Amino acid sequence: MDRINQHTAPVYEALMEFRKRRVVPFDVPGHKRGRGNPELLEFLGEKCVGVDVNSMKMLDNLGHPVSVIREAEELTADAFGADHAFFMVNGTTSAVQAMVLATIRDGDEILLPRNVHKSVINALVLCGGIPVYVPVRVNHDIGIATGMALSDIEQAIREHPKAKAIFVNNPTYYGIASDLAGIVKLAHRAGMKVLADEAHGTHLYFGENLPVSGMAAGADLAAVSMHKSGGSLTQSSIMLCGPGVDAEYVRQIINLTQTTSASYLLISSLDLSRRNLALHGETAFRRVSSMAEYARSEINDLGGYYAYGRELVDGESVFDFDVTKLSVYTQGIGLTGIEVYDLLRDEYDIQIEFGDIGNVLAYISIGDRIQDIERLVGALEDIARRFAKEKRQLYVGEFIAPERVCTPKEAFYADGEQLPLAEAAGRISGEILMCYPPGIPILTPGERITKEILEYIEYSREKGCSLQGTKDPECRMIRVLRNGLAER
Known part of the structure; x- marks a missing residue:
């Protein structure tokens, strides 16, 4: 198949044409090219604020693109070796959630490693999916979770043959990559979709001697953080579709949660960054x-x-x-x-x-x-x-395997009560609690709180880690399900 000419940047070029026309704005945003907010204009500059504009005919519409945005998305799909690509302006979080929501429905199981980003668990809260954790091994010398072994995935598929999808980090925050191509073969043979979280993997599509990218490995959907290693503005991302994916249905899913006031600063940064990566x-x-x-x-x-x-x-x-x-x-x-x-x-x-x-x-x-x-x-x-201090064997932590008592959706919406963490052992969490970054949950809704988990939380706090996710901003209280609600 002939490649598309990657030298063009249709959204950026349309914005430059728009600037030349000196259009009088009687639409939003209300700063009117910065005139209504002089401090903002001075801070960001006229070039930036002048293209912070609303959707209009010559600039297309992200929710239903028919011209320059659609062309830019087609260029992106070509550059990344995908069948379809979507520009995302709510971060890779929204791309990850869209992948899950497009694949998993209430009561469906999804196989995933424990060291997923919180966005995955939040998506399961929304859709009612059931997480099935594939064992994640730990390198005890450096205290990090690694990837998923094919043998563990094979066992998980045997035990959960009705699961709809497998979710894979490609790679992890630390650079660890599982055998994605092997996972794809196993999953597709079992009739399951493969969702690749490539928040830290934009460069896999363009680098040499790097782990295989999601699309090259045959994944069905991939969420790619262009802003992390690809050079676009913070909060801009892309979502890629492989063969056989109903792209228009995926767009409907994306439009359930993505803003209808998409920033052209973010969209154009994706357009220009794609061109830069495709060429250089x-x-x-x-x-x-x-x-x-x-x-x-x-x-x-x-x-x-x-x-x-x-x-x-x-x-x-x-x-x-x-x-x-x-x-x-x-x-x-x-x-x-x-x-x-x-x-x-x-x-x-x-x-x-x-x-x-x-x-x-x-x-x-x-x-x-x-x-x-x-x-x-x-x-x-x-x-x-x-x-430096005297070298000693500091605690690096085992990767704590959780006991799931009910689904994240059931726990999140269930009646509960606030308890001090110190008194929560044995109870079922109604909230998510994590160290951020990297945003990997220590507890998710529906899991039993254990003494081991509480000790790890307090050790993390003592060492200065940022604990987040609970209603209590200090993460010293946690919402737990009232006794009896989840015990069945």
């Missing part, structure tokens, strides 16, 4: 991989730290590794990841992606420079010299 992505991500591998080598030479990479690959739960992810285990210098994260920010003015109990993640992408890498390595060396 291979070269750009070759450079990104090279920088990340250089940083990994330099950090490992410091001693104490462990910047892990392809040596983790075991062909099972770590089928492949995304070398652009600069994940570093820090407990070898006696500090947790969150402590190193805070030191980098407060002492060295370096903002990395996140720190958890055992690790930090520096996100390397197309906007990074080698001098920035050198500064990060130098700061880590200085931290080890100034702040």
Whole structure:
């Protein structure tokens, strides 16, 4: 099939034509090209505020595109090797939720790893789906969850043959990739769809020697965070459809929750970023991989730290590794990841992606420079010299397998009561509770709260992790189901 000419950017070009016309606005937004909000105009500039406009004929409509947005989406599908692509302006969260809502209905089972983003669980609250967790293995040396082994998925399919879909992280926040192509074969043989969360995998579509992308592996749907490694504005994302997917039904699902006032700043950033990646992505991500591998080598030479990479690959739960992810285990210098994260920010003015109990993640992408890498390595060396503690076996945590008593939807909407966390052992959670980032739930609605879970929550709090998700902003109270409601 002939490829489409990727040099064009139809939404961006339509906005530039719109600017030339000097259209008098008697529509929204009310700032009227910034004239009504001088401080905003000064802050963002006339070029930016001047294209913060409403849908109109020459600019198309995201909810029902027929011209420039549709053309831009077709270009995106071609660039990513998909049958269809949708621009998403409510973040990859909305793309993940749309994948689930388009596939799972009330009472349907979905196979998924425990280390999914909270958006997946929230989608199950909305649709009434039933999560079936495939065992997630833990690398005990660095304290991270890995991927799903094919043998574990085969067993899950045998035990839950009526499940409608399998949800896969491709890759995880830490760069771990499961055997997505193998999962697709197993799932399709069992009549199940495959949903790929590629929030951290835009570059897989354009890089070399990286894990396979969702569309190349044959996944049915993929949610891709263009703003993370693809260069578009924050909150902009895309959703991809493989062969045999009813794309117009998917658009109907998207329109259930996506805004009808889509930002043309976000839409045009997706359009321009797609063009940049289609034309220059291979070269750009070759450079990104090279920088990340250089940083990994330099950090490992410091001693104490462990910047892990392809040596983790075991062909099972770590089928492949995304070398652009600069994940570093820090407990070898006696500090947790969150402590190193805070030191980098407060002492060295370096903002990395996140720190958890055992690790930090520096996100390397197309906007990074080698001098920035050198500064990060130098700061880590200085931290080890100034702040290292006596090396000790710090708790890194087992990946706690939850007991699901009822569905997320049942628990979320059930009558409940607020209890101090310390008094909640044995009760059923009516809320989600997680460390953010990366936003992986410790508890989800419908799960039994155990002493082990409570100990992990308090350890995370003590080490400075941000606990989120409960009605109580301090996460010291939790809503639990009234006794008897879920016991059946």
